[in-house]
Amino acid sequence: MAVILNCLIEIMKKPAFGEIFSELAIFFAPLWIALAVGLFVGWAWRPSWAVQMLGFQNSYSSANEEKNMVGSSVNVSRRGTSMEDKEVTVSRSMTNQKELAVVESDLDHLCRLVEERDGGPTWHKMMDKSLPTWSYKAWRRDPETGPPQYRSSTVFEDAAPEIVRDFFWDDEFRTKNGWDDMLLQHEILDECAATGTMVVKWVRKFPFFCSDREYIIGRRIWNIGQTYYCITKGVPNNVPRRNKPRRVDLYYSSWCIRPVESQRDGQMTACEVLLFHHEDMGIPWEIAKLGVRQGMWSCVRRIEPGLRAYQLVRSSPDSGPISHHAEMAHINTKFNAEEVALREEETNEDGTNLECYEEPQKPQHWIGNVPKVLAIGGAVALACTVDHGLVTKAVIFGVARQFARIGKRL
Incomplete structure (x- = not known):
């Protein structure tokens, strides 16, 4: 974390705004790409071992x-x-x-x-x-x-x-x-x-x-x-x-x-x-x-x-x-x-729960927070590389929050 912080400080010391922008784009590009690849792979391919590790189970999977x-x-x-x-x-x-x-x-x-x-x-x-x-x-x-x-x-x-x-x-x-x-x-x-x-x-x-x-x-x-x-x-x-x-x-x-x-x-x-x-x-x-x-x-x-x-x-x-x-x-x-x-x-x-169509809430492993971290990190990268306007950043962070909720359910 200290290394990342030092890198960010060095980038912000650049004299020209264009240099800062380009350096930030390069710095955050790997994280943004990792987010895109992770979301794509996560939606398209959900192996059973990963589902079990994350503590998710579809009530109809069996x-x-x-x-x-x-x-x-x-x-x-x-x-x-x-x-x-x-x-x-x-x-x-x-x-x-x-x-x-x-x-x-x-x-x-x-x-x-x-x-x-x-x-x-x-x-x-x-x-x-x-x-x-x-x-x-x-x-x-x-x-x-x-x-x-x-x-x-x-x-x-x-x-x-x-x-x-x-x-x-x-x-x-x-x-x-x-x-x-x-x-x-x-x-x-x-x-x-x-x-x-x-x-x-x-x-x-x-x-x-x-x-x-x-x-x-x-x-x-x-x-x-x-x-x-x-x-x-x-x-x-x-x-x-x-x-x-x-x-x-x-x-x-x-x-x-x-x-x-x-x-x-x-x-x-x-x-x-x-x-x-x-x-x-x-x-x-x-x-x-x-x-x-x-x-x-x-x-x-x-x-x-x-x-x-x-x-x-x-x-x-x-x-x-x-x-x-x-x-x-x-x-x-x-x-x-x-x-x-x-x-x-x-x-x-008989004390039976009338609502039998809802899935019970299951405890989630710490790895379940990885999609949320990737989503927020990707939003930061996108906000810093695409546009520095407040409206654009607000939209991007709003989308990130939606994807974070999605990550909890994958």
Whole structure:
């Protein structure tokens, strides 16, 4: 440290400002280059030994070591399918016979999210847009551990909850219509004809600087009247992993679809979709948040035209039979609010933590501070070599603070 300080003093004694600037640039260049290389290598390649040394562990990293919770596939006949929903009541004997990918505790968690009593951080509004036929609001919150969480409320005028439910479940229409242009491939891996539970594989397209992502998702729908609780989440599985597309294990995206009053005449002819979403895509969360902020509206505004096209297809007499995905969306598990409240009371009496989706905070090794040191040091080098203006330095140090937070989570 004394040697570095002496070098800095010698540099500052130079008579000309240009000489000071050039000397500082040379002096800090290695540190700045080390920062860039370190961040690049750290994001692109995270070996298991480094993860263990830093004390980080993804709660889903051992997913393929766990027992597969989904039983053998059950074929569902597509012939003579009724357009009416099939409401089922799942008994304990049925659940004992086959472990389901989505269970009652997932329903309880979604109900708490909808009622805003899950005990999480406060939601902060991100967007509020309104058009003649639909409106959209979005919020975000940052838990102490885990990726950013998003909540949105979309209200569609002149839309029945049953059609909206089928629309979001219908992967065939997603790719055929193109309203969800990120979905490249979809495949049903397993399904339960009794409960409508499905396990599907998705491959989604990411920007050019990221590889595509693969998801193994469990799905199931509960309903109470015309209100539908549609749960999709990443599930443990035995599907072999590949380098590309990269597997996303931590994934949660669930909806509550319900009728609401129309803004036009006050009649119950509109439909609200409450979405709760978070996932760990394998990129720094601060960068992911920036991408969501920039690309949210361009993605969201494609949903409404897709829904209207789906309504036309389903109302046309020449449309033919509905897709198999829509058939499965009609198999719902009926429940009542008293059952959910009773289970929650039993859980509280047992002293079990209701929030089971957050990763526990783990003690970190001192090496975990290395990314922070590199980020701050790189910011110092950049501030001294690029520009000596106060505004530029403030921006650079602000970015350094963001990268320092990212370093804690890598």
